[in-house]
Amino acid sequence: MAGPSEKPALKILLCSPRGFCAGVVRAIESVERALEIYGPPVYVRHEIVHNRYVVESLRAKGAIFVEELDEVPDTSAPVIFSAHGVPRSVPEAAAKRHLFALDATCPLVTKVHREAEIHHRRGYEIVLIGHAGHPEVIGTMGQLPAGAVTLVETLVGAEKFNPRDAKKLAYVTQTTLSVHDTAEIVDRLKARFPGIVGPYKEDICYATTNRQEAVKRVAPIVDAMIVVGAPNSSNSQRLKEVAERAGCPHATLVQRAADIDWSEFSAIARLGITAGASAPEVLVEEIIDAFAQKYAVSVETISAAAEGVFFPLPRPLRESQAAE
Numbered sequence: 001m002a003g004p005s006e007k008p009a010l011k012i013l014l015c016s017p018r019g020f021c022a023g024v025v026r027a028i029e030s031v032e033r034a035l036e037i038y039g040p041p042v043y044v045r046h047e048i049v050h051n052r053y054v055v056e057s058l059r060a061k062g063a064i065f066v067e068e069l070d071e072v073p074d075t076s077a078p079v080i081f082s083a084h085g086v087p088r089s090v091p092e093a094a095a096k097r098h099l100f101a102l103d104a105t106c107p108l109v110t111k112v113h114r115e116a117e118i119h120h121r122r123g124y125e126i127v128l129i130g131h132a133g134h135p136e137v138i139g140t141m142g143q144l145p146a147g148a149v150t151l152v153e154t155l156v157g158a159e160k161f162n163p164r165d166a167k168k169l170a171y172v173t174q175t176t177l178s179v180h181d182t183a184e185i186v187d188r189l190k191a192r193f194p195g196i197v198g199p200y201k202e203d204i205c206y207a208t209t210n211r212q213e214a215v216k217r218v219a220p221i222v223d224a225m226i227v228v229g230a231p232n233s234s235n236s237q238r239l240k241e242v243a244e245r246a247g248c249p250h251a252t253l254v255q256r257a258a259d260i261d262w263s264e265f266s267a268i269a270r271l272g273i274t275a276g277a278s279a280p281e282v283l284v285e286e287i288i289d290a291f292a293q294k295y296a297v298s299v300e301t302i303s304a305a306a307e308g309v310f311f312p313l314p315r316p317l318r319e320s321q322a323a324e
């Protein structure tokens with residue numbers, strides 16, 4: 001037991017993998033590289049990744065964030081599309097205005113766009129499993145004409161969905177969903193429409209799957225779990241839900257150490273920490289340091305998968321690199 005002046009012991013179990021995925025690294029590097037090559041300003045449509053710290057750091061270097069293209073003046077400066085992907089109308093509008101567009105859409109999101117396109121070309125009606133309003137969902141639905149894609153968000157939605165022709169049906173999914181919830185929705189759709197066509201390889205990406213798997217291992221053996229991530233980050237929200245489902249008595253999203261509500265962590269001996277795919281490791285370190293001020297901390301990493309995925313930068317940025 002800790003003496004009056006001693007700090008109580010706290011074991012931190014760090015989930016691995018956690019934090020940045022290959023798509024996020026590529027998107028952030030795209031902005032940084034564009035700033036180096038072309039100089040500021042560089043316009044970025046939507047938060048390049050859903051993390052305030054990342055956005056503020058890039059803003060300090062000369063990136064200007066806008067929500068829509070019409071906020072960008074007529075300029076020769078680059079305009080970068082975020083990792084979440086954009087509806088077709090966005091690059092079309094950029095081309096019409098002769099803007100210099102750089103697409104930082106994650107290649108694994110582009111894969112889903114192409115799948116949807118192929119299904120559509122073959123005459124299939126498409127179900128997109130995802131969350132309404134998320135930029136990735138808006139981007140995927142916007143690859144095809146209105147009415148070609150129906151969004152299904154829940155099991156109830158899968159139950160209620162009425163296709164035009166059950167024999168000409170396909171599904172795709174958002175990349176950052178809960179593996180468990182999506183499997184339930186897919187099973188329901190398959191039970192109702194046995195002929196429904198799915199992706200050749202899972203649309204939920206490797207990074208989402210691996211981060212959820214690591215949380216499943218840690219959550220049942222800790223008193224509380226911190227997910228470092230933003231409230232508008234889909235994959236961070238899912239990590240919190242996965243921790244709760246795996247039996248963690250208290251799981252919470254935290255953006256920075258300053259946001260920690262210490263009353264939630266007053267009587268814990270074991271704490272799990274993970275980070276969403278858009279949260280930088282420096283924020284994980286900041287949070288561990290904050291706990292180390294109050295506890296005698298020991299850290300152990302629990303690993304669920306090794307990752308070595310890398311995506312090259314968008315072509316114009318690669319070519320400039322080669323020319324140096």
Ligand code: SF4
Nearest residue numbers: 021023106108175205
């Ligand atoms: S979470 Fe997955 S799909 Fe999204 S940017 Fe990262 S690797 Fe790409």
